[in-house]
Amino acid sequence: MSAAKFPISTENLVKRYDKYNEIGPISITLERKGIFGFLGPNGAGKTTTIRIILGLVRPNEGSVRIFGEDPFKNPVKALYKIGYAPELPSFQTFFSGEDVMNFTAKLYGINQSDKRRRVKELIEMVGLSDHVRKKVGKYSKGMVQRLSVAQALINDPELLILDEPTLGMDPAATIHFRDLFKTLSSEGKTILISSHQLDEVQRVATHIGMINRGRMVFQGTTASILEAFSKDFSIKIELEKINDDILDKIKKLSYVKEVKISTNGIQVILNEKKDLRADLADDIIKSGGRLKTLSLHNATLEDAFIETLRKENK
Numbered sequence: 001m002s003a004a005k006f007p008i009s010t011e012n013l014v015k016r017y018d019k020y021n022e023i024g025p026i027s028i029t030l031e032r033k034g035i036f037g038f039l040g041p042n043g044a045g046k047t048t049t050i051r052i053i054l055g056l057v058r059p060n061e062g063s064v065r066i067f068g069e070d071p072f073k074n075p076v077k078a079l080y081k082i083g084y085a086p087e088l089p090s091f092q093t094f095f096s097g098e099d100v101m102n103f104t105a106k107l108y109g110i111n112q113s114d115k116r117r118r119v120k121e122l123i124e125m126v127g128l129s130d131h132v133r134k135k136v137g138k139y140s141k142g143m144v145q146r147l148s149v150a151q152a153l154i155n156d157p158e159l160l161i162l163d164e165p166t167l168g169m170d171p172a173a174t175i176h177f178r179d180l181f182k183t184l185s186s187e188g189k190t191i192l193i194s195s196h197q198l199d200e201v202q203r204v205a206t207h208i209g210m211i212n213r214g215r216m217v218f219q220g221t222t223a224s225i226l227e228a229f230s231k232d233f234s235i236k237i238e239l240e241k242i243n244d245d246i247l248d249k250i251k252k253l254s255y256v257k258e259v260k261i262s263t264n265g266i267q268v269i270l271n272e273k274k275d276l277r278a279d280l281a282d283d284i285i286k287s288g289g290r291l292k293t294l295s296l297h298n299a300t301l302e303d304a305f306i307e308t309l310r311k312e313n314k
């Protein structure tokens with residue numbers, strides 16, 4: 001598939017600051033309509049990579065294309081399709097939220113009637129309707145983040161790049177934006193989220209890339225990465241009543257490696273990295289057991305992150 005088909009396509013990007021500080025080579029390919037979680041510890045090179053993609057920092061080597069366009073040769077054509085919300089957005093404190101949105105709409109050449117509709121729609125979308133005329137200087141950190149996301153969407157971009165988008169938001173707002181990102185993706189937008197909030201990234205991302213010490217150390221679908229880092233898949237179950245007969249039958253199942261009993265329930269460790277909850281539920285019921293709860297446990301994104309850093313930093 002040609003680079004024009006991909007929202008972001010970078011090939012062997014390298015940025016050198018001095019002989020001790022180098023980022024790259026980094027190659028990233030984002031699929032359309034996906035949500036790409038871009039992970040890495042502080043100083044790993046995430047922000048620099050994003051700045052290169054946006055055409056703000058020129059690499060020493062490699063290439064970057066936004067829907068096939070070079071942001072350094074054709075910045076207007078490439079960047080018009082992008083919406084960007086930085087980690088620490090800065091707005092004029094004497095502007096209201098409405099002022100910020102109207103000003104941004106004007107920069108994009110959106111006409112007056114479309115501007116009113118679009119600004120109202122986005123302000124409602126990010127939950128700032130009650131604060132739209134309040135000065136930004138009186139906004140909380142979470143409210144500033146909400147405004148930044150709304151601003152990034154003003155031109156109805158095909159590609160959305162978000163750096164720590166839910167930083168400073170309360171749990172309810174975080175859930176709201178999690179659902180919003182999924183909705184935007186289902187509507188056809190491609191989203192890159194750079195974040196330290198691994199649990200949130202795991203909940204929304206279809207693809208993951210992790211950078212450490214300036215190098216991409218893993219990249220792929222979220223499911224494939226979690227499977228790769230899972231030593232075992234296990235299923236935690238709670239039964240209305242535990243007896244030796246049912247436990248013995250569970251232990252003898254062909255796909256069961258080990259059974260562990262604790263005060264919190266029974267952990268059934270599987271021979272394969274597969275979701276076998278349906279099989280186990282059927283076998284327990286056939287054995288006369290009565291299930292209360294049943295849940296799958298495998299590696300989390302945090303497990304993959306920590307394990308990768310441990311190996312890389314040896």
